[in-house]
Amino acid sequence: MQKNTWGAVIVAAGSGTRFGSGVPKQFLKLRGRTLIDWSIDAFSAIEEIGEIIVVTPLDSNLWEPIWDPPASVKTVPGGLRRQDSVLAGLLALKSSSRVLVHDAARPLICGSLIRRVMKGTENSGAAVPVIPVRDTVKNITSSSFVRGTVSRETLGMSQTPQGFTLDVLLHVLKKADDVTDECEAMELAGHCVLAVNGDTGNMKLTDPQDLTMLEFMTGGIMESRTGIGLDFHPFEKGIPFVVGGCSIEAESGLSGHSDGDAVLHALADALLSASRLGDIGSLFPPEDDRWKGADSAILLEKVCSLVRAEHWEIRQIDATVISNFPKIALIREKMMGRIAGITDTEPERIWVKGTTTNTLGDIGRGKGLGCMVMVKIERSTDADGTMNR
Numbered sequence: 001m002q003k004n005t006w007g008a009v010i011v012a013a014g015s016g017t018r019f020g021s022g023v024p025k026q027f028l029k030l031r032g033r034t035l036i037d038w039s040i041d042a043f044s045a046i047e048e049i050g051e052i053i054v055v056t057p058l059d060s061n062l063w064e065p066i067w068d069p070p071a072s073v074k075t076v077p078g079g080l081r082r083q084d085s086v087l088a089g090l091l092a093l094k095s096s097s098r099v100l101v102h103d104a105a106r107p108l109i110c111g112s113l114i115r116r117v118m119k120g121t122e123n124s125g126a127a128v129p130v131i132p133v134r135d136t137v138k139n140i141t142s143s144s145f146v147r148g149t150v151s152r153e154t155l156g157m158s159q160t161p162q163g164f165t166l167d168v169l170l171h172v173l174k175k176a177d178d179v180t181d182e183c184e185a186m187e188l189a190g191h192c193v194l195a196v197n198g199d200t201g202n203m204k205l206t207d208p209q210d211l212t213m214l215e216f217m218t219g220g221i222m223e224s225r226t227g228i229g230l231d232f233h234p235f236e237k238g239i240p241f242v243v244g245g246c247s248i249e250a251e252s253g254l255s256g257h258s259d260g261d262a263v264l265h266a267l268a269d270a271l272l273s274a275s276r277l278g279d280i281g282s283l284f285p286p287e288d289d290r291w292k293g294a295d296s297a298i299l300l301e302k303v304c305s306l307v308r309a310e311h312w313e314i315r316q317i318d319a320t321v322i323s324n325f326p327k328i329a330l331i332r333e334k335m336m337g338r339i340a341g342i343t344d345t346e347p348e349r350i351w352v353k354g355t356t357t358n359t360l361g362d363i364g365r366g367k368g369l370g371c372m373v374m375v376k377i378e379r380s381t382d383a384d385g386t387m388n389r
Contacts, residue, residue, distance in 0.1 A: 006118065007051045007096030007166070008043040009089035012036050012104035013078025015057055024057055025205050026104035027067050031218050034067055035205065038107035043100070044072060046114055051096060054104070055089040086182060087173045090166065098122075099169060101182050102161035105205040108217065112313065112344060113199045114161060120196040121163030128163075128183040129198035130156030158183060159198045201311075224315075224378045227274025229266035232363070232370040243369065244319070244335035244352065245297050245342055248326055254369060257286040261296035263319055263352075266373040267339070268296075268303040271314070274377045275307045297342045304343050307377065314343055316376040317350045323369035328354025 012026040026036050036054060043049050052073040056063050060077070069075050076092045078085030086101055093099060098121055102109060113129060120127030137150040162182050168191065169182060176185040183193050205211060239253035244263040254260030268280045284291045284299055291299070307314070317339065321328050328335070332352050340347040357364035 005097050006046070006049045006100065007053065007093040007098070008049050008100045008102060008161070009053045009055060009086060009093070010036065010039050010043070010102050010104050011055050011078070011082070011085055011089065012063075013055045013057050013082075013085040014105075015059070015062060023066060024062055027063055028205075028211065030107055030211070030214055035107040036067065036104045037070075039102055039104055039109055040070060040073060042109045042111060042114065043102070045111055046118075048118065049100070051093060053089040053092045055085045081178060082181070083173050083176055083179060083185065087170070090170050090173070093166065097166055098163065099166045100161040100163050101169075103204060106160055106202050107205070107214065108201050108203065109161065110199060110202070110313075111346065113159075113202060115346065116196045116344060117161050117163040120194045121165070124192065124194035125168065126162075126164045126183070126186050126191060126193040127196050128181075128193050129159040129161070129202070130195045131159065131198040131200055132156060156195060157198075159202050159204075162193075224376060225274040225312075227270040227272070227375050227377070229269030229271075229273060229280075229373045229375075230370070231262040231265040231269065232368055233260045233262045234362070234368040235366070242296070243321070243326065244331075245300075245338035246331060246334050248331070250325070258284070258291055258294040258299065259296050262369055262371045263321060263335070263373070264296040264300045264339075264342070266371040267317065267319065267343075267375070268300050270317075270373040270375040271303050271307050271377070274375055275310055275312050277303075277306050277310070297338075300342050311379045312377040313379065314345045314375065315349060315378050317343070317345065317373065318375075319350075319352045319371060319373045321352065321354045321369065321371050322357065322363055323354070324356055324364070324366050325369075328352060 014024055014026065027034050030038060040052060043052055054069060054073050054075045055078045056075050058077050074092055076088050078088055090099060100117060117127050117129055133152040133155040137152050137155065139147040139150055141147050158181065164182065172185050172189045179185045186193050201217065205214060233254035233256050235252040236255035237252045241248040241250040241253035242259045242261045245261065254262060265280055272278050272280065335352045336347055336350045339350055362368055363370055
């Protein structure tokens with residue numbers, strides 16, 4: 001992604017009358033900060049976002065006495081409908097070609113979700129985060145009787161931020177009738193919108209009791225774990241050489257049941273060790289032909305899904321490649337970028353370095369390659385150890 005090609009529009013234009021607090025809910029305090037400030041902080045941490053627009057209530061008396069905008073953001077008054085407010089925010093952008101539209105009532109937006117939406121938008125032109133419908137869905141009549149059960153296999157609940165190519169969204173919203181969100185406007189205009197994985201912790205403040213839940217979610221402690229993975233593979237002539245998810249031009253590759261990528265194998269084992277979810281050998285046994293010649297990136301993606309299903313977030317990846325070849329300094333950036341993409345982790349949380357055995361052993365004689373990886377993962381828990389998210 002190019003730097004500073006993205007803008008963020010945070011919609012905070014509601015009057016809050018339905019919430020009943022006397023203050024628009026987006027300006028209520030959560031752990032000493034307004035909800036809108038939580039969202040601003042999350043988007044400000046993303047390097048590619050060059051401008052942030054906050055769409056405020058049309059009546060400035062509703063927010064100016066209680067909120068002082070940061071100098072890094074621009075405020076614009078909203079409109080009567082949601083799409084009017086979003087359109088006002090979009091028109092205030094000056095240097096962006098793509099935009100993220102976010103509800104200020106979702107204060108716990110995290111950087112990994114923002115980047116998933118950005119990546120989906122880069123690939124497809126528009127993206128919306130969705131979470132699965134976990135409860136059975138019933139169709140209810142006007143007299144409160146159950147008419148039937150709705151299949152939830154193809155259902156998902158949408159969240160924000162939603163990502164779009166700016167000029168396309170502008171064109172669509174200018175012609176749109178009443179819609180519930182920007183994704184619906186794009187759908188009705190015949191545009192495809194990619195669904196990416198949402199975040200169950202990215203909840204929306206709708207009712208007063210939701211504020212209690214948000215306070216609980218932000219009042220816990222961070223549980224932190226580390227894990228170490230270690231893997232070795234011999235060189236074999238005539239097969240592709242894949243290391244750290246990258247293909248390298250060479251006469252020999254790494255022999256193994258899959259593609260032999262010792263770096264990704266060690267990383268997968270480190271994550272499984274830290275999360276206490278087994279090991280790569282038990283999940284992808286060598287006697288199982290499904291994994292014969294498998295792309296190790298696919299195996300690592302499956303491991304990351306298991307880890308995140310337990311609400312762990314990857315905070316640090318440190319890999320040491322042990323071999324005479326290749327020279328890691330020459331491919332470090334490429335490897336880190338590839339690992340970041342596979343694990344959906346910010347590149348700045350990843351480091352890759354190389355070392356040798358100083359001629360000791362078969363690796364020192366150029367017969368193979370090894371890798372050791374250390375990872376750190378975190379999740380939020382209550383004081384008694386109960387998982388928050």
